[in-house]
Amino acid sequence: MKALAARRHHRFAPVVLLLLALLVTGGVYAAFAPSPASADTASTEDIETGQKLFQANCATCHGPSAEGSDTVPSLVGVGAAAVDFQVSTGRMPMQMEAPQAIEKPRQFNEEQTAQLAAYVASLGAGPAIPTDEQVDAALGDPSNGAAVFRTNCAMCHNAVGAGGALSEGKFAPALWDTSERNIYQAMQTGPQSMPVFNDMNITPDEKRDVISYLVEQREGSAGGLDLGSLGPVSEGLWVWIVGMGLLIGAAVWIGAKSS
Amino acid sequence: MSDNQNSTDLTKQDGHDSLDRFQDPGIPAHKSRMADRDPKAAKRAETQVVILFTISIIGTIGMLVAFFALPQNTSIAGIRTANLIIGLGLAFALLGIGLAAVHWAKTLMSDHEHVDERHGQRSSDTVRAEAVQALTEGAQDSGIARRGVLKGAVVTALALFPLAIAVPLVAEVGGDWNVSKFRHTLWKPKMRLALDPSGRPIKAEDVTIGSAFHVIPDVSEEVRTSHEWISEKAKAIVLMVRLDPRDLKEAEDRKGWSYDGIVAYSKVCTHVGCPVALYEQQTHHLLCPCHQSTFDVADGAKVVFGPAKRPLPQLPITVDDEGYLVAQSDFLEPVGPSYWERLK
Numbered sequence: 172m173k174a175l176a177a178r179r180h181h182r183f184a185p186v187v188l189l190l191l192a193l194l195v196t197g198g199v200y201a202a203f204a205p206s207p208a209s210a211d212t213a214s215t216e217d218i219e220t221g222q223k224l225f226q227a228n229c230a231t232c233h234g235p236s237a238e239g240s241d242t243v244p245s246l247v248g249v250g251a252a253a254v255d256f257q258v259s260t261g262r263m264p265m266q267m268e269a270p271q272a273i274e275k276p277r278q279f280n281e282e283q284t285a286q287l288a289a290y291v292a293s294l295g296a297g298p299a300i301p302t303d304e305q306v307d308a309a310l311g312d313p314s315n316g317a318a319v320f321r322t323n324c325a326m327c328h329n330a331v332g333a334g335g336a337l338s339e340g341k342f343a344p345a346l347w348d349t350s351e352r353n354i355y356q357a358m359q360t361g362p363q364s365m366p367v368f369n370d371m372n373i374t375p376d377e378k379r380d381v382i383s384y385l386v387e388q389r390e391g392s393a394g395g396l397d398l399g400s401l402g403p404v405s406e407g408l409w410v411w412i413v414g415m416g417l418l419i420g421a422a423v424w425i426g427a428k429s430s
Numbered sequence: 431m432s433d434n435q436n437s438t439d440l441t442k443q444d445g446h447d448s449l450d451r452f453q454d455p456g457i458p459a460h461k462s463r464m465a466d467r468d469p470k471a472a473k474r475a476e477t478q479v480v481i482l483f484t485i486s487i488i489g490t491i492g493m494l495v496a497f498f499a500l501p502q503n504t505s506i507a508g509i510r511t512a513n514l515i516i517g518l519g520l521a522f523a524l525l526g527i528g529l530a531a532v533h534w535a536k537t538l539m540s541d542h543e544h545v546d547e548r549h550g551q552r553s554s555d556t557v558r559a560e561a562v563q564a565l566t567e568g569a570q571d572s573g574i575a576r577r578g579v580l581k582g583a584v585v586t587a588l589a590l591f592p593l594a595i596a597v598p599l600v601a602e603v604g605g606d607w608n609v610s611k612f613r614h615t616l617w618k619p620k621m622r623l624a625l626d627p628s629g630r631p632i633k634a635e636d637v638t639i640g641s642a643f644h645v646i647p648d649v650s651e652e653v654r655t656s657h658e659w660i661s662e663k664a665k666a667i668v669l670m671v672r673l674d675p676r677d678l679k680e681a682e683d684r685k686g687w688s689y690d691g692i693v694a695y696s697k698v699c700t701h702v703g704c705p706v707a708l709y710e711q712q713t714h715h716l717l718c719p720c721h722q723s724t725f726d727v728a729d730g731a732k733v734v735f736g737p738a739k740r741p742l743p744q745l746p747i748t749v750d751d752e753g754y755l756v757a758q759s760d761f762l763e764p765v766g767p768s769y770w771e772r773l774k
Binding site for chain 2: 372393
């Protein structure tokens with residue numbers, strides 16, 4: 172203790188203290204932080220705040236009681252998972268009428284998103300937000316995930332999740348930057364053009380396998396330049412423009428006389 | 431040259447040039463290069479060639495070092511780095527030699543044009559006569575004109591032998607000639623619909639509105655791991671969706687083919703047979719990834735866009751006592767693209 176007291180005026184002392192303080196605060200927060208709200212544990216207060224947020228931001232299109240209209244889907248029974256997916260990826264609130272609501276910076280923070288989700292979940296039973304264990308890629312089997320992905324997802328999202336075009340300006344987005352929770356929710360709720368893959372179609376375990384496969388794809392390909400993994404389009408462009416260009420250039424150089 | 435007037439020489443010998451002939455301009459005057467005139471330039475070119483060869487040497491050594499030094503079986507990023515360095519090393523090793531050789535030849539080796547005259551290919555009359563003589567003597571010596579049986583035997587043997595190659599070649603094409611199997615798939619009455627790839631049978635209540643199910647026939651694990659399965663599966667694959675019955679337009683004769691808004695269609699495109707599986711649940715459109723043929727699932731899978739000519743064949747379905755979805759029968763028309771023996 173004496174040694175400590177003697178060094179209390181050392182010039183690094185404030186830095187050490189600050190680090191200690193941060194560590195303690197972080198540790199205490201991690202231990203006591205409220206788990207993300209889900210439909211089961213949401214308090215009535217959350218639901219009420221969520222309702223207010225809904226009235227202010229969503230009711231213009233979805234209607235005052237989320238009943239929807241001819242062109243706008245009803246939110247009764249879509250569940251907390253759908254709200255969390257749409258709002259946490261910034262797809263909702265929509266910026267403008269477009270073929271597809273696209274991902275953009277989120278407008279609501281985590282707490283507000285949870286409150287909105289709690290409100291919508293209170294309107295009718297629907298899929299809840301998956302638990303951390305359900306989306307833990309380390310627990311999944313990537314090889315089975317690849318088989319499920321190939322059959323159910325690859326035709327739109329590309330064999331390694333690079334995304335692809337649909338009709339009339341719609342597209343299936345790339346999945347490399349999508350969070351594990353959002354991937355799970357997308358399968359569960361079928362946002363926009365995407366069909367629903369409910370738990371009887373792709374079981375929760377299989378969903379986790381798919382996530383595990385997709386997380387593996389984030390490391391990229393072992394074969395060097397993958398050109399966006401888009402197959403013949405980018406590879407053809409590369410071969411015809413760069414490859415052929417180099418060959419023609421070499422032929423011209425070989426044929427030209429030295430000065 | 432004068433006695434070997436050949437086609438590459440366009441000048442007329444008699445001096446009367448007609449309008450459609452032109453005078454051979456001959457080889458342009460030789461121009462000496464910088465390296466020919468200036469020893470310094472020659473030295474510079476030599477250095478450049480040496481540098482190019484050195485790049486090749488460094489490339490080869492670098493590739494060998496990377497091959498032994500970099501671990502090949504760690505992470506994907508590690509394998510990628512190893513591949514990259516080995517690939518670049520190989521590229522520079524070969525490119526260095528190629529560029530150096532070309533540069534050397536262009537700048538330092540002699541660039542004086544030499545002309546090699548081409549000579550007529552016809553042999554002299556004496557040689558030709560001798561050749562004919564030798565052939566005739568050979569034919570007489572073999573006695574083929576006298577020995578009729580021998581002649582017949584050799585002709586027959588030579589004529590028959592190609593069959594030993596041609597017959598297996600033609601007979602092996604496609605394995606067998608049973609065209610009728612294109613008309614049928616594994617589906618038969620009361621066969622359950624199962625999930626691809628797990629093989630779990632599907633209950634009607636599990637197919638919620640907006641879902642897309644990728645379906646295979648419910649067969650044993652043994653069949654699913656057999657060699658024939660992959661070609662049977664390729665014909666039998668089905669995409670099943672459930673629509674709001676209000677959205678569903680059904681032809682009169684197909685009213686009984688769906689179950690409570692659940693419809694099942696062949697997943698094999700009627701254009702060239704790609705798996706049609708891009709389902710947009712909001713528009714009920716089903717897209718083919720190969721040529722963008724688009725089918726309207728809500729309206730008998732008729733073609734709304736693209737090169738396909740026929741709607742996707744529909745699999746008539748119903749449920750059994752336990753609530754599982756089952757096929758009423760096989761497809762009532764051949765699945766997939768047109769072929770010669772197809773009636774329509």
